[in-house]
Amino acid sequence: MHVADAPPHLRILRLLRDEGPVSRAELGDRLELTRPRLLAEVERLVAAGLIAEAGMAASRGGRRSTLVELHPRLRFAAIDLGASSIDIEVTNGRLEPVATYREVSDIRSGPRVILHRVNDLLAKARTDGAFDRLDAVGIGVPGPVSFRDGVPVSPPIMPGWDRYPVREFLAREHGCPAVVDNDVNIMAIGERHGGVAHSVDDFLFVKIGTGIGCGIHLSGTVYRGVDGCAGDIGHIQVDANGPVCSCGNTGCLEALFSGAALARDALAVARSGESPALAERLAGYQAAARRAAESEGLSADDEALEERVTITARDVADGAAEGDVTCIRLIREGGRRVGGVLATLVSFSNPSMIVIGGGLAQLGHVLLAEIRSVVYRRSLPLATGNLPVVLSELGSRAGVTGAAVLASDTAFEQAS
Amino acid sequence: MHVADAPPHLRILRLLRDEGPVSRAELGDRLELTRPRLLAEVERLVAAGLIAEAGMAASRGGRRSTLVELHPRLRFAAIDLGASSIDIEVTNGRLEPVATYREVSDIRSGPRVILHRVNDLLAKARTDGAFDRLDAVGIGVPGPVSFRDGVPVSPPIMPGWDRYPVREFLAREHGCPAVVDNDVNIMAIGERHGGVAHSVDDFLFVKIGTGIGCGIHLSGTVYRGVDGCAGDIGHIQVDANGPVCSCGNTGCLEALFSGAALARDALAVARSGESPALAERLAGYQAAARRAAESEGLSADDEALEERVTITARDVADGAAEGDVTCIRLIREGGRRVGGVLATLVSFSNPSMIVIGGGLAQLGHVLLAEIRSVVYRRSLPLATGNLPVVLSELGSRAGVTGAAVLASDTAFEQAS
Numbered sequence: 001m002h003v004a005d006a007p008p009h010l011r012i013l014r015l016l017r018d019e020g021p022v023s024r025a026e027l028g029d030r031l032e033l034t035r036p037r038l039l040a041e042v043e044r045l046v047a048a049g050l051i052a053e054a055g056m057a058a059s060r061g062g063r064r065s066t067l068v069e070l071h072p073r074l075r076f077a078a079i080d081l082g083a084s085s086i087d088i089e090v091t092n093g094r095l096e097p098v099a100t101y102r103e104v105s106d107i108r109s110g111p112r113v114i115l116h117r118v119n120d121l122l123a124k125a126r127t128d129g130a131f132d133r134l135d136a137v138g139i140g141v142p143g144p145v146s147f148r149d150g151v152p153v154s155p156p157i158m159p160g161w162d163r164y165p166v167r168e169f170l171a172r173e174h175g176c177p178a179v180v181d182n183d184v185n186i187m188a189i190g191e192r193h194g195g196v197a198h199s200v201d202d203f204l205f206v207k208i209g210t211g212i213g214c215g216i217h218l219s220g221t222v223y224r225g226v227d228g229c230a231g232d233i234g235h236i237q238v239d240a241n242g243p244v245c246s247c248g249n250t251g252c253l254e255a256l257f258s259g260a261a262l263a264r265d266a267l268a269v270a271r272s273g274e275s276p277a278l279a280e281r282l283a284g285y286q287a288a289a290r291r292a293a294e295s296e297g298l299s300a301d302d303e304a305l306e307e308r309v310t311i312t313a314r315d316v317a318d319g320a321a322e323g324d325v326t327c328i329r330l331i332r333e334g335g336r337r338v339g340g341v342l343a344t345l346v347s348f349s350n351p352s353m354i355v356i357g358g359g360l361a362q363l364g365h366v367l368l369a370e371i372r373s374v375v376y377r378r379s380l381p382l383a384t385g386n387l388p389v390v391l392s393e394l395g396s397r398a399g400v401t402g403a404a405v406l407a408s409d410t411a412f413e414q415a416s
Numbered sequence: 417m418h419v420a421d422a423p424p425h426l427r428i429l430r431l432l433r434d435e436g437p438v439s440r441a442e443l444g445d446r447l448e449l450t451r452p453r454l455l456a457e458v459e460r461l462v463a464a465g466l467i468a469e470a471g472m473a474a475s476r477g478g479r480r481s482t483l484v485e486l487h488p489r490l491r492f493a494a495i496d497l498g499a500s501s502i503d504i505e506v507t508n509g510r511l512e513p514v515a516t517y518r519e520v521s522d523i524r525s526g527p528r529v530i531l532h533r534v535n536d537l538l539a540k541a542r543t544d545g546a547f548d549r550l551d552a553v554g555i556g557v558p559g560p561v562s563f564r565d566g567v568p569v570s571p572p573i574m575p576g577w578d579r580y581p582v583r584e585f586l587a588r589e590h591g592c593p594a595v596v597d598n599d600v601n602i603m604a605i606g607e608r609h610g611g612v613a614h615s616v617d618d619f620l621f622v623k624i625g626t627g628i629g630c631g632i633h634l635s636g637t638v639y640r641g642v643d644g645c646a647g648d649i650g651h652i653q654v655d656a657n658g659p660v661c662s663c664g665n666t667g668c669l670e671a672l673f674s675g676a677a678l679a680r681d682a683l684a685v686a687r688s689g690e691s692p693a694l695a696e697r698l699a700g701y702q703a704a705a706r707r708a709a710e711s712e713g714l715s716a717d718d719e720a721l722e723e724r725v726t727i728t729a730r731d732v733a734d735g736a737a738e739g740d741v742t743c744i745r746l747i748r749e750g751g752r753r754v755g756g757v758l759a760t761l762v763s764f765s766n767p768s769m770i771v772i773g774g775g776l777a778q779l780g781h782v783l784l785a786e787i788r789s790v791v792y793r794r795s796l797p798l799a800t801g802n803l804p805v806v807l808s809e810l811g812s813r814a815g816v817t818g819a820a821v822l823a824s825d826t827a828f829e830q831a832s
Contacts, residue, residue, distance in 0.1 A: 144798055154798045202642050214764065223634060225766025226618050229798045236760045237794050249794065344652045344760055348630065350641025378653050378665065382560055382570045382645045 008033055008041050013050060013412040016070045017094055018193075023057030025065035042068060050074065050415055070094060075131035076407040077174070079118055079139040080183060080399030083107050083157055083210045086114070088121050089400040090130040095193070095408060097400075099130035107142060110160035115169055122174070137170045137178040138407030140186035140399050142211075144229035150180045153228055156247065157211070179410040183207075183399055184231055185222050187392075188215025190402030191355050195393040202351045205392075206233075208338065209358035212254040214345070233345070234258065238337050253341055257334035259313060259359050265330055266311040275326035277319035278311055285309045317363050331363050332370045339374025346379040346387065357392030364391070424449055424457050429466060429828040432486045433510055434609075439473030441481035458484060466490070466831055486510060491547035492823040493590070495534055495555040496599060496815030499523050499573055499626045502530070504537050505816040506546040511609070511824060513816075515546035523558060526576035531585055538590070553586045553594040554823030556602035556815050558627070560645035566596045569644055572663065573627070595826040599623070599815055600647055601638050603808075604631025606817030607771050611809040618767045621808075622649075624754065625774035628670040630761070649761070650674065654753050669757055673750035675729060675775050681746055682727040691742035693735035694727055701725045733779050747779050748786045755790025762795040762803065773808030780807070 006014070011031050016022060022030070028038040045051045046068075054067040070093030080087040084106055090099040101121045105114060118139075125131065143155020150167025152158055170178035181189075188205035191197045197205070197217070205215035214231035216223040224230050234254035235247050242251025243261075255261060270278035286309050319327030342354060354375070356368060372389045379387075392398055422430070427447050432438060438446070444454040461467045462484075470483040486509030494511075496503040500522055506515040517537045521530060534555075541547065559571020566583025568574055586594035597605075604621035607613045613621070613633070621631035630647035632639040640646050650670035651663050658667025659677075671677060686694035702725050735743030758770060770791070772784060788805045795803075808814055 156796075216764070218634065218639060223765075225799070226768040227766055227798050227801070229796065230764065230766040232763050232766070232796060232799065233760075235796055236763050237756070247796065340653070341760070344649075344757070345764055347648050347652050348632070348646065348761055348764065349639075350643055350646040350648070352642040380572075380645065380648060380651055380663065382643050383641070383648065385643070 008037065009045060009415060010412050012041060012045065013070070013415070014409075016051060016068065017408055017412075020094060021054045021067045021069035023065035023067050025057070027068065045415070048415055050412075073132070074135050074411075075133070076404050076411065077122055077125075077131075077134050077137040078400040078403035078407060079137065080186065080403055081105075081107060081114065081118075081139065081141045082183065082399075083142050086118060086121065087396070087400050088118065088125070089397075089404060090122075090125050090134075091404045093408070095401065095404045099125045099128055101125065107158050107161075111164040111166065111169075115166070118170075119173055134174045134176045136176050136407040136411035137174055138186070138403035138405070138410070139166065139170065139178070139180050140183040140403050141166065141180065142183045144227065144232065145180055145182045145185075145224075146228045147181060147224050150178070152180075177407075177410045177414050179406045181222075181403075181406060182213070182215075182224070182228065182231070184213035184215040185224065186215075186400075186402030186406060187357055187394075187398040188217050188355075188402065189222060189405050190394055190398040190400070191357065191392055192217060192402075193405045194401050195355070195398060196390050197353055197355055200353050202349075203353035203355060204342070204345060204349070204351050205355045205357060205398075206338070206342065207358035208258060208356065208360035210259045212258050212338070212358075216349070218349070218351075233341060236341055238340060253337060257337045257360075262313055262316060262330065262334065262360065263310055266313075266316050266327075269326050269330070270311050275319060275324055277322055277324035277327055278315060281315050281319070282309065282311060285311075313360050313362060320363070320366050328366060331366045334360075334363075335367045335370025336374055338367075339371040340378070342371060342389075343375045343378035346375055346383050350383045352387065354387065354389045355392055356389070357395070357398055361391050361395070424453065425461060425831060426828050428457060428461065429486070429831070430825075432467060432484065433824055433828075436510060437470045437483045437485035439481035439483050441473070443484065461831070464831055466828075489548070490551050490827075491549070492820050492827065493538055493541075493547075493550050493553040494816040494819035494823055495553065496602065496819055497521075497523060497530065497534075497555065497557045498599065498815075499558050502534060502537065503812070503816050504534065504541070505813075505820060506538075506541050506550075507820045509824070511817065511820045515541045515544060517541065523574050523577075527580040527582065527585075531582070534586075535589055550590045550592045552592050552823040552827035553590055554602070554819035554821070554826070555582065555586065555594070555596050556599040556819050557582065557596065558599045560643065560648065561596055561598045561601075561640075562644045563597060563640050566594070568596075593823075593826045593830050595822045597638075597819075597822060598629070598631075598640070598644065598647070600629035600631040601640065602631075602816075602818030602822060603773055603810075603814040604633050604771075604818065605638060605821050606810055606814040606819075607773065607808055608633060609821045610817050611771070611814060612806050613769055613771055616769050618765075619769035619771060620758070620761060620765070620767050621771045621773060621814075622754070622758065623774035624674060624772065624776035626675045628674050628754070628774075632765070634765070634767075649757060652757050654756060669753060673753045673776075678729055678732060678746065678750065678776065679726055682729075682732050682743075685742050685746070686727050691735060691740055693738050693740035693743055694731060697731050697735070698725065698727060701727075729776050729778060736779070736782050744782060747782045750776075750779075751783045751786025752790055754783075755787040756794065758787060758805075759791045759794035762791055762799050766799045768803065770803065770805045771808050772805070773811070773814055777807050777811070 052071045054069040056064045074093035078089045086105045088101040089097045143158045144153045151163045152161045167178045167180045184207045201220040212234035214233045235252040239251035243255045245252035245255035269275040270282040468487045470485040472480045473483045490509035494505045502521045504517040505513045559574045560569045567579045568577045583594045583596045600623045617636040628650035630649045651668040655667035659671045661668035661671035685691040686698040
């Protein structure tokens with residue numbers, strides 16, 4: 001919903017969230033509210049415990065006006081579930097973190113295990129003094145979501161989660177409103193709140209991590225599609241003769257370039273020796289694993305060790321930084337694949353910015369340069385004339401930031 | 417703008433446009449307006465000459481209520497400029513045509529020539545008694561448009577039109593509001609008003625004509641992109657080794673399949689004899705052209721004749737209907753190309769319907785079957801589970817219908 005369309009109480013709360021304490025006088029001017037209307041709204045929000053007075057503003061000439069701010073007691077829980085991680089921030093009303101938790105976790109353990117672990121972490125946050133009670137919970141999950149129903153819908157990498165009542169569970173457990181969205185959508189929302197897409201109305205947020213997805217922000221709001229799966233670009237076919245994907249089709253974008261695909265290709269060129277930089281790292285990791293096994297008195301079976309040792313995007317980025325041509329080639333080939341798909345999406349949606357985030361964003365400017373080159377070459381000049389293609393600013397915090405924005409919006413909307 | 421968000425006068429006018437005469441009592445119920453509010457709004461719209469009383473409604477028990485309708489005098493001009501055609505409808509308030517004009521014309525003649533020809537046709541319509549004065553003019557043009565500014569923006573096939581003040585010109589000439597949009601957007605709007613996408617909020621309208629474009633209807637409204645060129649899908653690269661396109665890139669969708677591309681390929685298989693059905697038609701056309709030349713006493717130079725004679729999409733459709741395998745192959749190959757791009761756009765935008773329109777829609781179910789097959793095979797099941805891929809119902813009237821909708825919306829919005 002556009003700010004201008006929103007009811008006054010929502011506009012007041014959002015302004016205080018995004019800009020901090022403001023005097024009553026300025027609030028009335030900024031939101032174009034008459035003095036009696038403003039007074040009534042402020043009084044109601046004070047009574048509801050959502051805002052509080054915060055001393056006197058500096059004089060603008062004439063009578064000094066009272067500052068108002070979001071109530072210091074307000075707390076939101078922001079949760080970002082990844083394929084293999086749980087990230088939680090408890091924030092104040094201004095969405096500043098007051099407590100942060102991160103742990104490794106497997107989304108395939110199912111909703112009961114994962115959501116109870118989320119509850120345990122939040123119980124710990126309460127014990128740690130991060131909050132007395134929560135005003136809203138926002139959560140992102142790595143799969144399609146029916147935003148209206150607050151449930152995952154046929155999520156391919158989340159067995160057991162299909163239509164599990166995530167929103168209802170969290171709302172009941174914490175006695176507050178809850179909101180559920182796709183993980184890439186919350187990253188896009190986060191980047192728009194506090195990152196590189198600040199105040200940009202039309203942009204694409206492309207997450208390149210374990211998989212690939214796209215958050216679509218159009219006309220100032222997230223576009224989720226009729227089934228909640230808009231932006232599911234990882235399974236676009238980019239090479240009819242490419243490798244088989246986890247979805248069963250061949251040549252999907254994420255079968256060719258994603259965290260998993262890059263790890264596979266990097267390991268291959270490390271083993272073959274084609275990449276000296278990665279071969280050296282692989283040997284180092286194997287030696288370390290062997291020492292660790294020996295120090296625990298286990299037999300250091302070379303073959304088993306070799307299977308456990310992996311190469312990551314970080315290694316490829318480091319190799320590229322050292323000038324290893326194979327590492328650079330792997331990144332550029334990936335960038336070319338992603339760029340090809342993005343060129344199509346730019347022609348279709350004519351956005352004003354593209355933000356690249358997710359774990360593989362650490363491949364940095366080599367990746368970015370290749371994506372840009374393909375997007376600019378293959379899309380029409382009108383669509384790319386002023387189109388920045390940039391890296392995420394928030395990095396791994398994009399998701400929780402967006403979840404906090406959603407949580408606060410939900411709390412504010414229900415305060416009418 | 418969603419109907420529910422719109423101000424009362426707009427909701428009244430749209431309801432009367434879309435459904436015809438309604439009693440005051442029903443109007444109040446349907447729009448959830450209090451009786452005093454409704455009376456005030458109706459009185460104001462009567463005074464503004466936009467609505468009129470139309471006798472008494474049938475009794476619903478109790479006092480009979482007066483029917484109101486859009487004023488019978490209301491007239492909108494709807495104009496659809498194609499690459500090689502001008503289509504005009506003058507409609508009444510309910511968007512029913514009261515006069516229709518169609519003529520061949522070359523958009524490359526530039527705005528002065530084309531818009532003066534439009535004015536001549538409208539002058540004729542006035543002389544024919546179609547209207548005394550116009551309440552609004554809506555026009556679609558075959559290129560990107562800044563909807564806000566009412567001007568074409570860098571339109572590739574419209575030399576001389578870049579930023580020409582089309583809206584201002586028409587508004588001044590006709591003394592009424594005017595609105596300018598892209599031709600594919602108005603076709604999408606038309607199809608949603610009176611065609612197969614009736615009341616569908618999220619759909620893609622794919623026009624396959626001289627070129628290829630896509631009208632994007634999301635959350636109940638046209639999405640035009642930040643530069644007005646959203647949906648410009650004709651220059652998406654589908655084959656890096658494909659033919660050179662008019663845009664300078666290689667292997668663009670419309671270089672491989674569009675009216676122009678199909679005419680080129682059809683002529684080739686007619687000349688080579690690979691398609692007996694097309695070879696026979698070509699020979700027939702050449703003989704007819706020779707007879708026409710002879711009857712005019714011109715020399716029947718075979719080579720020059722051969723260059724003038726063309727094969728059209730209609731011929732290919734007829735050949736396919738007769739079972740000519742090469743015609744069927746040409747259509748299926750085209751459908752496969754379009755389907756591949758649409759599969760990508762479905763994964764990205766998760767719409768609830770795809771409508772295929774434009775001149776090549778006459779290739780009918782052979783084309784449709786191939787597009788469907790590729791879209792369903794390559795997109796994820798969640799996005800295609802309930803996704804109809806259907807042919808336009810309005811055909812060549814889609815554009816003028818949409819232009820009339822836009823014109824009426826503009827007139828109604830300015831009536832506040």
